[in-house]
Amino acid sequence: MKYLMKSFFVAAMAMAPVAAGAQSTIYIPNLAELSGAGAVSGTNWRDGIILAVEEINAKGGILGRKLDVPHVDTQSEASIARAQIQRMIDNKAYVVLGPVFSGSVLPSMELTKQAEIPQIMGGEAAAITQRGNPYIFRTAFGQQVSMPKIANYMRDGVKAKSVAVVWVNNDFGKGGRDAFTAEMRKRNIPVVADVSTESGQVDFASDVVKVKNANADAIFVYTNEEESARFLREARKQGIRAPLIGETTLLGQKVIELAGEAANGVKGHVGLTADAPVPALQEFGEKFKKRFGYANDHNGIKGYTAVYVIKHVTEKIGKFDSKAFAAALHGMTIKPSDEPGILMEATWDKNGDIDRQSFLGEVVAGKQKIVEILPKAGL
């Protein structure tokens, strides 16, 4: 008996620091595409998070508790994302960060909804916020917001009378393609070629031939970053002359780096970029490059601001309460004057959609150049 009591005492003493340690941190796991087809997006997203966490922890954390943010790889597979989210829920996450791929968000967000844990993610598929899930929040525009902007640009800026669409056959690409073609129909601009490509595809020769033969006034390219770069290189190789128009994924820094000269002349709508004429975004870009040795894309900004959203909302509600967090973020506007880490003023509506200013950009001499700032969509 004496031995048993002694054992309990030793065990209790051993656990005491763990319990104290657990209280001094708050568990906010990040699930991201660190390998596979989404590695470019996921790595940027993760590094943005790392930067924000380091800054916040250096200043004492949130409400006196340091952030414990482990980074878990989905390998760009929806099934792995779902399994990992379940583990995060079992470990009592306060808020879940990620993933970035819509195809991984869609099956995993049901689990966070059931557990009543907010999930701040990087997916852009329109369907994500159309399912009445009160725990899902965007860090970038949904396609229902970005596609009308790009469609207006096609009509008014490019003055296209016909378009070809190249899209990646996953949840992100399919959602974007559907939203884009619907917007084109509304503006009476025919889609003369509708070319579906595969996630992770390496050879785009036949796709470029199809698009070329369609003789469209403009080509809308909506694929993930690596595929975008491969497409641009092949388009350049085959001498495509029609303007190549895209969304943030076509004009991203990594795409420009991978596509090289082939990216020059690409134009489109950019939700977030460190090249925007916004000092806070530019300062972020410099900090990011100094810390990680490469230029961030929009996913870096998404990850960074996601952590500052957690900080701001938690300090606003004054406690670590997942349900209260989700309720507070709906309808909230965060201004850089209140929370500098948010970088640009942003508003979340009742569905978790985000609204903020955006940009029209062009790639000139291997650099993204912002030519116009677009106002908030007014959700």
Added chain:
Amino acid sequence: MSGFIQLVVSGLATGAIYALVAVGFALLWQTSQTINFAQGEFVMVPAFFVLVAMKVWGLGYLPSIAIGLVVSALLLGAAFKGLVVEPMLRHGVLPLVISTVALAILMKESVKDFYSSQAQQFPPIVEGTDIEFLGAVVSTQSIAIFFVALGAVALLNWFLSSTLTGRAMQATAQNRAVARILGVDVDRMILYTFLINGLLTALASFLISPIYLAKFTNGETLGLAAFVAAIVGGFNHVRGAVLGGLILGVLDNLAASYVSAQYRAAVPLIVLVVVILFRPQGLLGRVEERSV
């Protein structure tokens, strides 16, 4: 018509790269009964040798390519033979096949961990400019890839048929015991075959990486395509492997354009099934008889 020409030219360029890798498959099989399921990764890795030389050591493109070739010949040729093939082959073909599958995974994950999981830009052999041909715009890059790849195969063919060492290698491939009786240093000839395979996969890597971008997953597509090409052309025939590669490259492009992008990956496998059913030795392959 112009679209068709473009598809064929671009398919021939990709097919020529498949051919290089398929020739390596055929050579290894002929001389040492080795089926290397890490052959795709053997194409993926040399690009990273070059990138390390360029980005870490700061060397220029051509010195880096030279280093890539030498390291590939040593690691993917000599070391592969000494550390994987020889110890495993004495236990039969199946343990060797499983070992090469394991090696493929090891190489893929190592590149991911030690270099990057992200795609990397890789400089092309020639900068792409356009040439008008029968209404089609053909890239000089595609033409250069085609001629460099087929030039390498032609050089190999000349080496095998016109030099003493080459003929000794052929003798080793045809009958090892007789070659040994005739005074051929069989072990050395087998080593040469592995070195040549290392060089061929490295060349394929330098040609394909500017188009596909250098990434740790590249071997998955290339390995399967080259394996199918080797079987379609004839596993025991170098020229058959070349033909198989070219057919596959063109067919892949035409299928993606005229059938469906989603089903393109199935088309080479359907061709493989048809060839196995009607001409199991491959289009140019010889029927091999074995006594048990």
